Amino acid sequence: MNIRPLLRIVFFFIIGSLCLTSGCKEAGNTTQPYAKMVVPTLDAANSRWFFFTSASRPFGMVNLSPDTEVNGAWGSGYRYNTDTVKGFSHVHAWQLAGPSIMPVNPDLLDQNRLFQDYYSSFNHQTEKIFPGYHQLMLDRYQIKAELTSTKRVGFHRYTYGENIALLFNLNGQKGPSFMTDGVINQTEKTNLITGQVTNQPTFRRPKPSTVYFAAKFNIPVQKVVQDATSGDYIVYFEKNTAKPLMVKLAISYTSEANAQVNMQKELPDWDFDQVVKDSEQEWNSLLSRIQVEGGTTEQQQRFYTDLWHALQGRRTISDVNGAYPDNTGKEFRIGQLPLDDKGTPLFNHYNSDSFWGAQWTINTLWGLVYPDIMDEFAQSLMQYYKDGGLIPRGPSGGNYTYVMTGASSNPFIVSAIQKGIIKDNLEYTYQALKKNHMPGGTMEKIGYEHETNIGGGLSYYIDNGYVPYPLSDVIYGSHQDGASQTLEYSYQDWTLAQLATKLGYKEDAEYFLKRSANYKNIYDAESGWMRPKNKAGEWKADFDPYQIENGFIEANGAQNTWFVPHDLEGLSALMGGDDAAATKLNTAFTEAEKLGFTAGTSHDRETHPEYSRIPINYGNQPSMQTAFVFNYLNKPWLTQYWSRKVVKDVYEGISSERGYNGDEDQGLMGSLSVLMKMGLFSMKGGCSLDPQIELGSPVFDKITIKLNPDYYSGKEFVIETHNNSDQNVYIQSANLNANELGDWHISQNDLVNGGKLILEMAGKPNKEWAVKK
CATH class of the missing domain: 3.30.2080.10 (GH92 mannosidase domain)
Structure with a gap:
């Protein structure tokens, strides 16, 4: 049986339904959901660290997506034929990585091997990906993970059954970089943590590069525990199964303070679905130019x-206020992009x-x-x-x-x-x-x-x-x-x-x-x-x-x-x-x-x-x-x-x-x-x-x-x-x-x-x- 005509009918029915919900105009007058036509998994079996993107804005500082392989610039990141999630990294850039989060149910883990044995399988059948959004099910924990972002802030939503904690992987090999000096600084607020992690020099990038971050949660933090061996952390939360755990993690290449500024300017609220829609709209605005x-x-x-x-x-490396990392001289300095009359940078700076x-x-x-x-x-x-x-x-x-x-x-x-x-x-x-x-x-x-x-x-x-x-x-x-x-x-x-x-x-x-x-x-x-x-x-x-x-x-x-x-x-x-x-x-x-x-x-x-x-x-x-x-x-x-x-x-x-x-x-x-x-x-x-x-x-x-x-x-x-x-x-x-x-x-x-x-x-x-x- 030739099912291609049937599949085509189904596809256009879906597109039509999306237009009803997204306000698309009649064909020929146009704004179609072009982002929904993108197939992010194209060539993903041969992916490299910076190739695959899902929960990211155009040229985003944050490039949030699952990692199924983490060793080396080549053959790492989201590799389609590897069915094991090892974390959700926020930076997949040329010679750069960043903080990685892995949601777990700590009750299901051996407490003595908590930081070594935490990977989870997943199935492409329960996965949904389009520009600005990635969803999958972590089978080991029965946690539904959803990812989206603004330009500088990763936004996570985790729907779970009995318990959830977040493993912050800040040290060790992440794609092209060996990460060191990962640290979390818990603030006086019970739902905010800040921290940083450093990309050590590589053959291609001769100087270290530090990624600063600030993470905010919609459920109060119960405690933060650091592993003495790996230096990584696990963040526990007060028991609350009535609502999903949401995480906003902003990054900066200049300071923890600027990471918080990026979060406040780009993502002050908690409306996950609206951010997904905004991301799709931004992609549509660019894709629809052709x-x-x-x-x-x-x-x-x-x-x-x-x-x-x-x-x-x-990828963008400048903050929303125009601060950027300048590593071109003998000593690291924080540069400042020129601003317009309203205090907005005239352009972004890029990696x-x-x-x-x-x-x-x-x-x-x-x-x-x-x-x-x-x-x-x-x-x-x-x-x-x-x-x-x-x-x-x-x-x-x-x-x-x-x-x-x-x-x-x-x-x-x-x-x-x-x-x-x-x-x-x-x-x-x-x-x-x-x-x-x-x-x-x-x-x-x-x-x-x-x-x-x-x-x-x-x-x-x-x-x-x-x-x-x-x-x-x-x-x-x-x-x-x-x-x-x-x-x-x-x-x-x-x-x-x-x-x-x-x-x-x-x-x-x-x-x-x-x-x-x-x-x-x-x-x-x-x-x-x-x-x-x-x-x-x-x-x-x-x-x-x-x-x-x-x-x-x-x-x-x-x-x-x-x-x-x-x-x-x-x-x-x-x-x-x-x-x-x-x-x-x-x-x-x-x-x-x-x-x-x-x-x-x-x-x-x-x-x-x-x-x-x-x-x-x-x-x-x-x-x-x-x-x-x-x-x-x-x-x-x-x-x-x-x-x-x-x-x-x-x-x-x-x-x-x-x-x-x-x-x-x-x-x-x-x-x-x-x-x-x-x-x-x-x-x-x-x-x-x-x-x-x-x-x-x-x-x-x-x-x-x-x-x-x-x-x-x-x-x-x-x-x-x-x-x-x-x-x-x-x-x-x-x-x-x-x-x-x-x-x-x-x-x-x-x-x-x-x-x-x-x-x-x-x-x-x-x-x-x-x-x-």
Whole structure:
């Protein structure tokens, strides 16, 4: 029996019922419960510490969710196939963890092993998850746990039978961090406790980071007991089975007092259900900025799940009053963000994984749909510069981590300037960006190189036109792969040259434009691939373009050869022209399709021999742009064909067993998936003097982008596809605002002025459309 039609009827009945209770308008006028379409368990079987989110607000300081595994940054957090809850942690961030709570029935536990034997099984059948809410049953204690949050406060509701106590896990391994010095300070009030716990330094985060907290309960505390061995605590309550136990736990990276301020400002009351509704409304307000019609129900669910991932992962670290932790200097200090006339911070400060690959993902998505978010993140990155003298490429705990390589945050800020999102202090910002490209900047540092400035190989790049591989016998950090570094620096130099041109710095523009051609120095005409060179200028011997991470960062030579987004015309010329380059790339896609376009179905499989020898890997950042390279090789129909193939094989489905087939770094893969499904891309990362948006092949019949009136003059931009289907992936003609569009790109400015793009689709390519004669 085919039950899909029945399931679809049931789904729309549920959605309709939700609209009755949530005040949704008629279809076409709109506010649908987009948050309810998100599937948080997508790819959760392959989760890592900061990947899974449930009871969290967009970019929330608090990221409250169950932990089924707690050891290490990888393979920890909420792992779908592990059926044991080990606590509910409040921080799941890049290189950071925080206080964890585990509700227990102390009467059912061996008092001598209270702090060692407290885990509980649970069943997905009794679990309910949507953005801003997580519910499950702790089978061992028959306690129903419900979680929600504001931006800085976790809110718990525990419904129980006979007795309940809370185990505060403040010490030991929590994801990427070893937690120490966990302490609870019981106040004179019987329903409030405060405390703190410290994340010890890691290989990636070189300084300790303390998380302060304040917890308030709706039932009076009877006593607090500390375990002499672990240093953890258990909080007992007065017997009261008539009502659920509710807990508000606010955090701060600056002080216990500010944790209490965060609680008072964001969550003064005890209305749990209202907080759940408020959270859903906040998610809906962001998700509804893109409204899609057509496709299957599952495709729409996956689209909004991807969009949800694009709006999380990177976490707030500043308090509601603007206080924030500054760890960029020799001594820790509490910084203060600038305030408006009402005493409200002008922006939030953030913890973030690397912006490595952001040029093809959040640069475009945020810059088009969420310019307010892009603005705020750019200001946060500049705050690090004001405090520590460098724009970070991935800060954690208010400090530099030097994650990945290059100056990956620079194109993000350049893009925001070129799009008119950042308009003030441009000369000051330019000088900050320029510093990253020169001796003393982040380009000198390889991944996690905290104490030296050698591993980046910048001096060789400047003097010799490339970064050698190997650089030296000394390993200074991670990702010391000269060929990739050369390609990355070349693109980033080009982006800075564009900004220099805009601001009238002619000499700088010429200098960095010249450096941007350094990619040519590692192209080996004989083999036809980018190839590492040693210090003597000799090609790497026994070069295998399919061997991963042998001069290339999280990629192989076949994949990284196409990393010349700023000068694909130049790359094409090196390869013998557009036809030769397109044939080479088309062959690579045909070969990659046999492995599903990814190196396995999770990031930990990328280096396995059976997966790694793939010429294109859409499970990691270095290959993100490849389907859109065909546009630049005068064969846009191949961009349309292969981009739809990749979406179908890599970014469809809502299974917990797979989803991104690789490394979903804090919204980068989610953003890429969203853009490809809308048929939009920006090869140069939005850093051109006139940023361009390029066309692929949209999945949906209609896509409406609600434009932010604080930044853009247009009300909305609509993309309509006629005769679209899984087979009809080729653009036959395009019409923009009633005018024929004879090209495969649109100016960002034209797009944000609003209007409608109509694409006529068919099952065969129109090789005449948008092809230069």
